[in-house]
Amino acid sequence: MYYLHKKRVFQYIFLFAFILSPLSSHAQTSPYGNRNSTDAQDALSGKAGAYSPPAVYATKTTLNPIDASGTISGTFTILNNSKETVGDIKYRVELLEALPEANENEFVEDTGRLYDSVLSKEIFALLSGEEKVVPFTYTPPAVPAGEYRISIQITTSQGRDLGWDTTNVSLQGTADSFVDLVPGNIILPEFPDEDIPSTSGPNVSPNTTFSLEALAINSGDSAVTVTPTLTVYNLSTSKGALQTIPQASITLTPKQELEFTIPVTASTTAGAYYGTVSLMSGATRVSPIAEYRWVVRGSSGAIISARINKLFTKSTEQVEVSVDYAGPADAETTIKGTLLIEVIDANGVAGTFTVPEQLELTDGIGSGIAQVPLTRDLVGTPGLRVTLKAEDGSILDVYEVAIPLTDEQLKTLVQVADPVNTDTKATGSKQLAFYLLVASLLVGLLALVLHMHNKKHSTAVPLGLLLVLSTLFTITHGVLAAGNGAGIEVVSPITFIETQTGWGDLGNKPVIEVFINRPFHDMKVGTYSKNAVPFEYRIEYGACKNAIAGTKILVRFDKNGGKHSNLTGSGSSDWKQILARTFRTHNCRSHFCVISRSGRAKLNLSALNAEAPDTTLQIGSFWVNNERKQVDVDSFETAGYYIDRKYAHIVNMWLNFLDPPTITPTPSPTLTPTPTPTPTPTPTPTIPTDANRAPWAVARMSIDNGVTFSSNVTVTQGERVNVRIAAGSKGGRGSFDPDGWDTVGKGVSVGGGKIEWNNNLWLGEPRFEKTFTNPKSPGATEMNLGDKIFYLAPGVYTYNLLKITDAGGLVSNIGKVTLTVIANLTTPTPPPTPTPTVQFNPGGFVETR
Numbered sequence: 001m002y003y004l005h006k007k008r009v010f011q012y013i014f015l016f017a018f019i020l021s022p023l024s025s026h027a028q029t030s031p032y033g034n035r036n037s038t039d040a041q042d043a044l045s046g047k048a049g050a051y052s053p054p055a056v057y058a059t060k061t062t063l064n065p066i067d068a069s070g071t072i073s074g075t076f077t078i079l080n081n082s083k084e085t086v087g088d089i090k091y092r093v094e095l096l097e098a099l100p101e102a103n104e105n106e107f108v109e110d111t112g113r114l115y116d117s118v119l120s121k122e123i124f125a126l127l128s129g130e131e132k133v134v135p136f137t138y139t140p141p142a143v144p145a146g147e148y149r150i151s152i153q154i155t156t157s158q159g160r161d162l163g164w165d166t167t168n169v170s171l172q173g174t175a176d177s178f179v180d181l182v183p184g185n186i187i188l189p190e191f192p193d194e195d196i197p198s199t200s201g202p203n204v205s206p207n208t209t210f211s212l213e214a215l216a217i218n219s220g221d222s223a224v225t226v227t228p229t230l231t232v233y234n235l236s237t238s239k240g241a242l243q244t245i246p247q248a249s250i251t252l253t254p255k256q257e258l259e260f261t262i263p264v265t266a267s268t269t270a271g272a273y274y275g276t277v278s279l280m281s282g283a284t285r286v287s288p289i290a291e292y293r294w295v296v297r298g299s300s301g302a303i304i305s306a307r308i309n310k311l312f313t314k315s316t317e318q319v320e321v322s323v324d325y326a327g328p329a330d331a332e333t334t335i336k337g338t339l340l341i342e343v344i345d346a347n348g349v350a351g352t353f354t355v356p357e358q359l360e361l362t363d364g365i366g367s368g369i370a371q372v373p374l375t376r377d378l379v380g381t382p383g384l385r386v387t388l389k390a391e392d393g394s395i396l397d398v399y400e401v402a403i404p405l406t407d408e409q410l411k412t413l414v415q416v417a418d419p420v421n422t423d424t425k426a427t428g429s430k431q432l433a434f435y436l437l438v439a440s441l442l443v444g445l446l447a448l449v450l451h452m453h454n455k456k457h458s459t460a461v462p463l464g465l466l467l468v469l470s471t472l473f474t475i476t477h478g479v480l481a482a483g484n485g486a487g488i489e490v491v492s493p494i495t496f497i498e499t500q501t502g503w504g505d506l507g508n509k510p511v512i513e514v515f516i517n518r519p520f521h522d523m524k525v526g527t528y529s530k531n532a533v534p535f536e537y538r539i540e541y542g543a544c545k546n547a548i549a550g551t552k553i554l555v556r557f558d559k560n561g562g563k564h565s566n567l568t569g570s571g572s573s574d575w576k577q578i579l580a581r582t583f584r585t586h587n588c589r590s591h592f593c594v595i596s597r598s599g600r601a602k603l604n605l606s607a608l609n610a611e612a613p614d615t616t617l618q619i620g621s622f623w624v625n626n627e628r629k630q631v632d633v634d635s636f637e638t639a640g641y642y643i644d645r646k647y648a649h650i651v652n653m654w655l656n657f658l659d660p661p662t663i664t665p666t667p668s669p670t671l672t673p674t675p676t677p678t679p680t681p682t683p684t685p686t687i688p689t690d691a692n693r694a695p696w697a698v699a700r701m702s703i704d705n706g707v708t709f710s711s712n713v714t715v716t717q718g719e720r721v722n723v724r725i726a727a728g729s730k731g732g733r734g735s736f737d738p739d740g741w742d743t744v745g746k747g748v749s750v751g752g753g754k755i756e757w758n759n760n761l762w763l764g765e766p767r768f769e770k771t772f773t774n775p776k777s778p779g780a781t782e783m784n785l786g787d788k789i790f791y792l793a794p795g796v797y798t799y800n801l802l803k804i805t806d807a808g809g810l811v812s813n814i815g816k817v818t819l820t821v822i823a824n825l826t827t828p829t830p831p832p833t834p835t836p837t838v839q840f841n842p843g844g845f846v847e848t849r
Helices: 012-020 037-044 407-413 502-506 640-644
Strands: 002-007 056-063 072-080 086-097 114-119 124-126 131-138 146-156 164-171 180-187 209-217 224-234 241-246 250-252 257-265 271-281 290-296 302-310 318-326 335-345 348-354 359-361 365-373 383-390 395-402 488-491 512-518 533-544 549-558 575-585 592-603 614-623 648-656 700-702 712-716 720-726 754-757 770-773 783-790 795-805 815-822 845-847
Touching: 056 086, 056 146, 072 086, 072 124, 072 146, 072 164, 086 131, 086 302, 086 395, 124 131, 180 271, 180 290, 209 224, 209 271, 209 290, 224 257, 250 257, 302 383, 302 395, 318 335, 318 359, 318 383, 335 365, 335 395, 359 365, 512 614, 512 648, 533 549, 533 575, 533 614, 549 592, 575 592, 640 648, 700 815
Parallel strands: 056 164, 712 815
Antiparallel strands: 002 365, 056 072, 072 131, 086 114, 086 124, 086 146, 146 164, 180 209, 209 257, 224 241, 224 250, 224 271, 271 290, 302 318, 318 365, 335 348, 335 359, 335 383, 348 365, 383 395, 488 648, 512 533, 533 592, 549 575, 549 614, 614 648, 700 720, 720 783, 754 770, 754 795, 783 845, 795 815
16 A cells, blocks of 8 residues: 655755845746746645655764874764664764854854765665664875864765764864965856856756856965866765766966856756865865755656565565655656555565556655555665656666665564554654755755755755755745744744735745754753753855844743743743854845854753753844844843744754763772873964954956946956946955954954955055945945046056955955956057046046946
8 A cells, every 4th residue: 555645845955046036937047947926836835745754863983093094083973863763874974164162151153165075885774762872983085284174964866965963173284385265256147147056056058068167266375277077976975976077177376366267068858966176186175175066957766765664574474665866866757656655675575566556746845655565574684775767668767775784673673563454654744843855856965954964064954954055055945933842932924925015935934943953852861961951053144135134042941940831931931041042144145035043062061950951052043133123132032023023933842961970890809000201292383263363355347337347347448347346246356354244343344343455556566545334244245336448558457446454453355357448459548648647547547437
C-alpha cells in the first residue's frame, strides 16, 4: 500500500527568486522561472504540510594537537534527534575563516569564508535518538598563518546538508603567497541588467554560455601569477566533480585588486549544478573558494531521501519506507513520472513496490509512504534502491543506499509484525518540528540552520539546523515552527500576504523569522553549563528598496526557572533580558526582498536561581521597518505593538541544568613521578581572534549616464561623457567590510565610519574632497560628477578614487579606476589655459556643467 501526499515546498532557487527579483508570470521574465504567490502559498502554508529534513546534528567536536605533518585529528558526535532511522549519513570537514570570540551575552555575526571542503568516505546509520562518536583526520591546505575554524557538516550522499558543529584551530601556515577571492554575480545574456548573486541558482538553457564574475585581491608585497580554475558538480560535492576547467593565468601586482570573468557552457543535461572557483599556483590552491549555483532548464528529477520507517525481516512481512522526490528544478518544466521502490540486502532484491499512479513532477517536493512486501527473508543489513523515471521510461534518478546497521542496531530496529494491520497512513507535517530548509535540493548547502553555516556566509547563509547557506548557506525556508524540531513557537508572525499591502508580492512567507541552531531544545541534564550556553541563530526579515530595513532580536530567560510554553511564563516568573541586537541594512535591489543575517553568542545564565533545575530561554525577533513611524523595542514587556500586529516571531527553548549527584571516587595511591627537564617553549605569536579587519574599497566609473559601471573604462579624447562613480555593487562585488558593514565598533555605517571620494578626479596622489559619514551602504555614496571632456594624451591612466575607513579607524586599500584614452580622428579643442592664481585640476578633463 502507498500513501502519497504532495508537499508543495520549493527548492533553494525558489526562495532566492522571492528575495532577489519580482514575481513572474512566465518563464522568460525572470531568471528563476515561474514562481508566483499561489505557488508560495501552497508551498509554505501549514495546510499543505512542509518538507522536514531529518534532525541530525554534529556536536562535541574535539581536536587533538596538530602533528608534525600538519594533520589535524579529533572526534565529533553525530546525534539523530529525529523519530526515524537515518541510514545515509556522511560528513564534510570544512576549513572556514575564524570569527571573533563572542563576549558574554554579545552577538557575533558569521561572515567567515570557505577555504577548503573535504567529503568523508564513511557512511553511518543511526536509530532514533542515537548518538555516535566519530574519529576523523584532516590535512589543511596551504593557507596563511592565523586563526581558522574546523566545521563538521553532516550531509547525505545526495548532497542534502543537515546539522554542523565548529571549533577553532590555529594554523602555522605554509602559503608563500595567498590571494583573496570574492565571488561576484552570475551574468546571463538574456538578463543583462539583472544582478544575480553567485549562489541564487538562476535558470540557464542547455548548452548555452554565461559568465561568473569574481574579484581577486593581492594584499601581499610581491606579484603573484595564478590560474583561475572552475570545478563543476552535479548539485553538490557529494556526487563528485563533473569537470575541472583551468582558465588563462592572471598576474596580480602587489596590492592589486582585479575583477575577472569565467565563461561557462551549460550542460546538455537538465538539473541543478554547483561550481567552485579557486586560484591555483601549480597544483596548490592559493585562495579561498568562491561558490556558484545554477539550474539547467529541462526535464529532470531527484530522489531527495529514502528512509526505512519500520523494518520487518521475514517473508511476506512489509517494510515501511518513506520517499521524498522532486521534479525539474527550473520551475518552468512539468513532467510525469513513475517510482519504483526496492528493499535490498546482500543477496539482491528482497522486496519490490511500484507506485500505482503517475506522479506529477515539478519543482515542488512530493512525499509518500509505501509498504514494501518481502518475497523472502532479509539477509544481513538492509538497504534501499529507489528509481525515478520519466513518462517515456528514461531514468531521471537512482538512489541506492546500504544502511550499515550493527547487529545491536538491527536487534533494536526490527519490528514484530502485527498480523491484523501493518499499514500506517501518512499524515501532513503539522508538528512543531522544523523550519523548512528545503534549500538543500539545489544547494547542498542548507544545514539544519544557514550557516546556514553561514559559510557564505558560516555563510551559511547561509542556510542545521539549516542555516545561508553556508552555506550557507545561506535564506531559504518556510514557516511552521522553529527550534530544531522541538522548540516552542509562542508568537507566530504575520505573512507578507496578510499585510494586505505591496508586501503580498513576497507570498505567504513570514515578515520576520528567527531560527535557532544552538542550543538544542530540552536536552538532557549536563548538556550545557549555566555560564556558557552556546547560541547560534539566523534571522530573516522583509525589506524594501527605498527605505532602511530594520529588525531587533531580544533574548531573555526566567531567573526563577521553569519550562514555559507561553510568552509570559508563570505567576512566579522573573525574566532577565541578556541580549539585544538591532540590524539595519539597505541592500534590496528589488521593490521588496528578504534580508538574512546570522551569528552566534555565548550566554551566561548564572543568575538562574540555584534551586531551579531548568529554565526557559526566550528568543524574540521584531520587524521594525513595517511602517514609517517605528516604535522602539526595548523589552518583551513593551513590545505589545509588534505582538498585537504579529510583527514578531518568538520561540521558547527549554534548558536543563540541575547537576546529577557527585560520586566521590575512592582515592588511589599517589605515585611520585621522576621529574624530567622542562624544555624551553618556542614562543607562539598570539593572533587575536576578535581583531578588526580593514574594509575593501572597490571603485567603479560610468561614462554612459549610469547604464554600465566598470573599474576599466575607455573614452575618446575630446569627446563629452557623463561621469558617475560608485562604490557599491554595479555588475560585480562592491566595496565591503569583512567584519560586517553595520557591526558596532568595526563596521562603516556606525561609529564614525566613512567613505571618501576623489570626486574632482585628481591624477596622482588623490585628494579626497567628498566625505560620507556613517554611510548606510556602499551604494548610498554613488555620485554623478556631470559631463566632462578628457583631453589627456592617448594612453592609460589610473585614478585613485575611493578610500573607506571603519569605526575602528582601519583604512581600506585605495579603490582605483583605470581610464584608457584613445585618439580622436578629429582634432579636439584644447582646454582653456587656467588662470595662474587658481589651482586647477590636473585630471586631464574640462567640466562642461
